[in-house]
Amino acid sequence: MTAETLTLGKAMNAGLRKAMEKDPKVLVMGEDVGKLGGVFRVTDGLQKDFGEERVIDTPLAESGIIGTAIGLALRGYRPVCEIQFDGFVFPAADQIITQLAKMRMRSLGAVSLPVVIRIPCGGGIGAVEHHSESPEAYFTHTAGLRVVACSNPVDAFSMIQQSIASPDPVVFFEPKRRYWERADVDVDGTDWTPLHDAKVVRAGEHVTVLAYGPSVKTCLEAAEAAAGEGRSIEVIDLRSLNPLDIGTVVESVERTGRCVVVHEAPVFGGFGAELAARITERCFYRLEAPVLRVGGFSTPYPPSRVEDQYLPDLDRILDAVDRTFAW
Amino acid sequence: MTIDSVRGAPGTPGVAEPELIQLLTPEGERVEHPDYPLDLSAEEIKALYRDLVIVRKIDLEAVALTRQGELGIWASLLGQEAAQIGSGRALGAHDMVFPTYREHAVAWCRNVEPLKLLGLFRGVNHGGWDPAEHGFHLYTIVIGSQTLHATGYAMGVQRDGVLGTPSAGATIAYFGDGATSQGDVNEAFVFASVFNAPIVFFCQNNQWAISEPLERQSRIPLYKRAQGYGFPGLRVDGNDVFACLAVTRKALENARTGQGPTLVEAYTYRMGAHTTTDDPTRYRLKAEEEAWKLKDPIERVKAYLVRNDLADAGFFEGVEDEAKGLAKELRAACLALPDPRPLSIFEHVYAEPHPLMTEEQEQFAAYLASFEDEGVAS
């Protein structure tokens, strides 16, 4: 094992590098991914080492990026596209939803489109509008796409490589406010948790808290705080939203009988609604309280000086936990 | 490298630079252009100079405020003052502006208080002025989107039947060189062209889209794109406030009189970082910045005023002092901007009551109040 202490951003970089070394068909493309190394430096140094043919600074056009990635994939390449910020994926929505997601089925399985779309997501960095969104539900709602969200450097390193290896298109969410979180990453290892498996990241007995991406850390902090008050929270990092590892979730909720779902996206029509419904279907007789959801409000993402009120924080998570016990 | 990606790139040695409409050289010498006669009084020129100095000072203050953590980010207009003041001062009362996030000097010309621009960048709101009041739409951060809104607005003006009358207004859409790659911008060109919309597409080609040079967006000079869509395009020295004024005046007048769209490419340079979070040393050479410094948009006006004895030292000092004073006021007002109240998150989302959102708002209010009950400030 070669453990290196890496930030999440650097772990992404290391994972991309491994994938590019392993397979010459892997390309990186997007706005400012070349010389600049991306606005978060995730692709730092890749163009220098792999050349402009494989690390492509594209024209400023998201539909163009995804549309041409589809063409490159048709020609045997494995493009890894960077969308600079969550709020800028929408110009590419048509290519993703009407084309990328459906090509395999339309071709009766003849066509594979191994395209990865990396999207830094979520708020909490004091940014202006369109730079703090959580658009995952638009994509989990689109059959034909795989949707994953990493929460820490170890998963960032492995999941990006697994996503690139996937024969299906993968929308890959990166928790932008966690880019600077550090962990020891085994940069030679390949003995990874399967891409679509959830992970129990903290074992507990009294209540299950489900999260993904940037919210995982907040939930772990909440669990720590609750432990001080004698309440044992189990935290599951879903990692994969579509497909969803419902088995791991059900196993946990059957034990705890209570569940709180946390995400930054608005609660209404959000991914948590799917979780709540599914858990209710599978665990109905074991539930001591309804599945509660903590997330963004039914409003546009607010200006940054008030975003801390919008984002689920420790207090709001623990408040929901309390409410499941008060039921 | 086996991909021939530099063939015919603009600025390639040996490829002639296209004609640049210029009325004032970097040295401050007045030159005539047959299509763009411009007769400005000394007072008018001094007013332009004052504008240029003030907007630069305000911009520098905003950069400083960002460095000190008072703004989250700022997109500096440094180097682009002439393109914005020239075009901005060409506007009439009935004209409508659709800006990007960098048009602080155009906002100045539309009487949008500089403080109002800071709201978005400080994170206290997402815009915060009434577009109709100023003839100046909200800033648009999603690259290129506003060009379609501008085109639609212009189609509305056209449908009002006012073109050719004194109450005719033209629409002007600002966007960058990078934006020209977006589908929205190309669609705006198509719509404007086929409907002959009364619009001016004002592209500030500042040579960079964050770290990507113009060659990443186009192999031909941007103004030449217009021809393919079916309307005139021209390139103006974007650091020449006279030329920008004259060219935009004419394009706006063409729009108001029903002669359709024009693409103006203002050839300029982003002297600063893309935004305060950007580090240009990673992708461009200092020498390039130095070369553009010699084409400074303010120095040439000053040189012209001095050379022609139109202004004395007192005038320049006066403008400098006024600009400093405004910057100081802006700073104080910025620091005094209140943070939004938590419940303001729920304001202005819908025109009419929305039961679900109201329920969430009430729940959140009760939640916040529960902290106060505990005696904890929320």
Ligand SMILES: Cc1ncc(C[n+]2csc(CCOP(=O)(O)OP(=O)(O)O)c2C)c(N)n1
């Ligand atoms: C749709 C979209 N994609 C990406 C971005 C991120 N972004 C912000 S500014 C910028 C470059 C814009 O370049 P240009 O159009 O030349 O305008 P400039 O900033 O140089 O004034 C990019 C890529 C965005 N705001 N919107």
Ligand SMILES: [Mg+2]
């Ligand atoms: Mg530009």
